[in-house]
Structure formats: C-alpha cells, structure tokens
Amino acid sequence: MDTKELSAKVGACPAEAGQDVSKYGISARNITEKGYCRENLVPRHAPQDGPAGEADACERSAIGRALGILGDRWVLLILECAFLLRIRTFAGWRDELGISESVLAARLKELVRHGIFTPAAYRDGRTRYEYRLTGAGLRLWSFLVAIHGWERDWADRPGLLTLIHDTCGHEARPYLVCGACREPMSARDTSTERGPQVSIARIGLPRHHRRTLRGDDRTDYLGYCPHSMEILGDRWSTAVLAAALLGVKRFVDFQHELGIAPSVLATRLKLFVDLGVLAADSCRLYRLTDKGLAFFEVFAFLADWAQRELPAPEHTGLIITHGPCGARLHPVLLCRACDGELGRDEIHFEVSR
Ligand SMILES: [Zn+2]
Numbered sequence: 001m002d003t004k005e006l007s008a009k010v011g012a013c014p015a016e017a018g019q020d021v022s023k024y025g026i027s028a029r030n031i032t033e034k035g036y037c038r039e040n041l042v043p044r045h046a047p048q049d050g051p052a053g054e055a056d057a058c059e060r061s062a063i064g065r066a067l068g069i070l071g072d073r074w075v076l077l078i079l080e081c082a083f084l085l086r087i088r089t090f091a092g093w094r095d096e097l098g099i100s101e102s103v104l105a106a107r108l109k110e111l112v113r114h115g116i117f118t119p120a121a122y123r124d125g126r127t128r129y130e131y132r133l134t135g136a137g138l139r140l141w142s143f144l145v146a147i148h149g150w151e152r153d154w155a156d157r158p159g160l161l162t163l164i165h166d167t168c169g170h171e172a173r174p175y176l177v178c179g180a181c182r183e184p185m186s187a188r189d190t191s192t193e194r195g196p197q198v199s200i201a202r203i204g205l206p207r208h209h210r211r212t213l214r215g216d217d218r219t220d221y222l223g224y225c226p227h228s229m230e231i232l233g234d235r236w237s238t239a240v241l242a243a244a245l246l247g248v249k250r251f252v253d254f255q256h257e258l259g260i261a262p263s264v265l266a267t268r269l270k271l272f273v274d275l276g277v278l279a280a281d282s283c284r285l286y287r288l289t290d291k292g293l294a295f296f297e298v299f300a301f302l303a304d305w306a307q308r309e310l311p312a313p314e315h316t317g318l319i320i321t322h323g324p325c326g327a328r329l330h331p332v333l334l335c336r337a338c339d340g341e342l343g344r345d346e347i348h349f350e351v352s353r
C-alpha cells in the first residue's frame with residue numbers, strides 16, 4: 001500500500017495568548033425558541049434549512065448558538081478540510097468532500113455570517129474568491145484537535161491522522177488539563193452550577209439543517225471522524241450528550257430538560273448505547289461510559305469557544321468549575337510526550353494514504 005505523507009499546519013497565525021475566561025453561562029431563556037411549543041415542548045415542525053433570523057440568535061445562549069453552528073456534519077467536514085488540508089476554495093471543498101454545490105454554498109454562507117470564514121477576492125486570470133478562517137475560526141483548532149483525540153482513543157479506527165507536536169517532535173496524543181492549576185481535568189472532577197431557571201440541555205437547539213442519522217456514510221481516506229459526527233452532527237444528539245455530561249441520567253429528566261419527543265429521545269439514547277457512549281441499567285438510568293465521559297474534552301472546548309466568541313444574553317445560567325482548584329473551566333491541551341502546552345502553530349497532522 002502506497003503511503004504518502006502530507007503535512008498540514010493547523011492554522012496560519014501564532015497561537016493565541018492570554019486567554020481570558022470570564023463567564024460560562026448558559027441562558028435559560030430558550031424555552032420559547034422559534035419552532036418549539038412552550039406547553040408541551042415538542043417541535044412543531046422540522047427545522048428549516050437556511051440561516052436563522054437574528055432575533056432567534058439573540059435569544060439563545062452561547063453554547064446553544066455554538067451547537068447550532070457546529071452541530072452539523074457538513075460544517076465539521078468543511079472545517080476539518082480547512083484546518084487539515086488548508087482548503088480555501090469552493091471547488092476545493094466540493095471536490096474533496098463530494099458535497100453538492102447548493103449544500104456547500106449554504107454552509108459557507110452560514111459560516112461567513114457567523115464570522116468563522118471571511119471571503120477574500122484574489123486574481124487567478126479572473127477574480128475568484130476564497131474563504132479564509134477568521135480569528136474566531138482559527139480558534140476552533142483545539143475543538144477539532146479534541147475531536148481527533150477522542151476519535152483516536154475511543155473509535156478504534158485504523159488510519160486516523162497522527163498529530164505531531166513540532167516542539168518535541170513526537171506524537172502529541174493531547175490530554176486535557178485545567179488552565180488554572182495545570183492538573184488533568186475530566187467530567188468527573190468538574191461541577192456545574194445552574195441558575196434557578198436554567199434548562200440545561202436546551203443548549204442544543206435549534207438546528208437549522210436537516211440531517212439523516214447514519215446516512216451518507218462516505219468513506220474517506222483522511223479519517224474524518226464518523227463517531228464524532230454521530231454525536232456532533234445532529235442537533236438532538238449534541239443536546240442529549242450535553243445533558244448527560246451535565247449530570248442528567250433518567251429518561252424523564254432528559255425529556256424534561258430537552259423538550260424532546262419521547263420517540264426522538266429513545267432513538268438518540270439507543271444510538272449512544274450502540275456507540276458505547278451511554279450504558280443503560282435496569283432502572284432506565286443512562287450513565288456515561290468511560291468513552292462518553294471522555295467526550296467531555298470535546299465539550300469543554302466547544303463551551304470554551306462559545307463563551308469567548310459568541311455573544312449571549314447577560315444573565316449567566318451555568319458555570320462549569322474545576323473542583324480541585326475551584327477555577328472556572330479553562331481547557332488547555334498538553335502533549336503527552338513532553339507535557340508542554342500545545343499551540344496551534346506548533347502542531348501538524350501527518351496523513352497516511
Ligand atoms: Zn484546576
């Protein structure tokens with residue numbers, strides 16, 4: 001088998017320094033989100049394609065908005081291509097992903113609207129446009145690296161990319177630590193404070209794209225992350241897992257927190273049990289397995305990015321704290337080989353074909 005090594009720097013700018021973590025609130029005021037009925041909390045209709053209205057965006061919390069933007073299979077694949085292969089052009093994504101032009105155009109438009117890409121004209125015989133990651137877009141690198149790490153550790157997929165730490169020259173195998181005390185951090189040693197009106201898992205709503213679960217299983221040589229896609233590529237799945245990571249265990253509590261139809265909830269819970277992310281016991285309690293708990297690393301970076309980059313209502317409803325030191329969530333990735341902090345400009349992926 002021919003093996004061709006590609007190297008792709010992750011992002012182009014120096015690593016961001018001086019991270020400021022000021023608040024980690026999740027708004028409770030999502031209960032009357034467009035498309036959901038306050039009384040029975042069941043979707044009135046399927047979510048529609050196309051950008052959400054600004055009013056809708058303003059009502060949602062930062063994490064809810066982040067899941068709304070990123071909780072989509074195509075969006076994640078577009079971002080992976082941008083980071084790993086430095087794809088910047090419409091034709092580049094279309095050819096790499098086999099994505100339809102209308103779907104790609106809609107996703108790029110949305111990513112531009114959310115300030116993750118910015119279009120830039122360049123001359124190539126005639127004027128063309130490319131899409132460059134903005135500062136906010138580039139700061140998604142740790143979220144994507146965390147997805148890669150979870151997939152590497154838990155999805156048992158041969159051929160996944162290898163992440164190299166340039167500073168020490170070894171495979172990074174990143175692990176999560178608390179930015180304040182530099183000790184390893186997990187879902188087990190973090191606690192969540194909820195405001196009195198917080199409906200925690202409403203953070204996952206609404207999603208603006210239709211998606212078919214487990215559909216379109218395109219095989220890809222880059223080792224994109226299909227297990228993560230099952231979780232992050234679907235709005236209900238992300239909401240269910242977010243609720244589980246924040247302590248929800250009982251079927252009725254998921255229902256209550258999510259405002260999710262029982263049949264939809266049952267489907268997602270079964271999916272997570274099948275994926276080995278949740279385990280159901282005889283009392284219908286759904287507990288996170290080690291694999292599910294490990295997804296906290298991905299969630300932590302999603303929450304962190306959301307709180308930094310996305311505007312949200314003032315009232316803070318949810319604060320995630322690292323128990324041993326008492327500091328608010330500030331996730332940092334360290335290299336397992338040298339224990340140094342990973343910076344975006346100090347790592348690259350090696351792609352085997
Ligand atoms: Zn700490």
Ligand SMILES: [Zn+2]
Pocket residue numbers: 165167168169170172335336337338339340
């Ligand atoms: Zn290292």
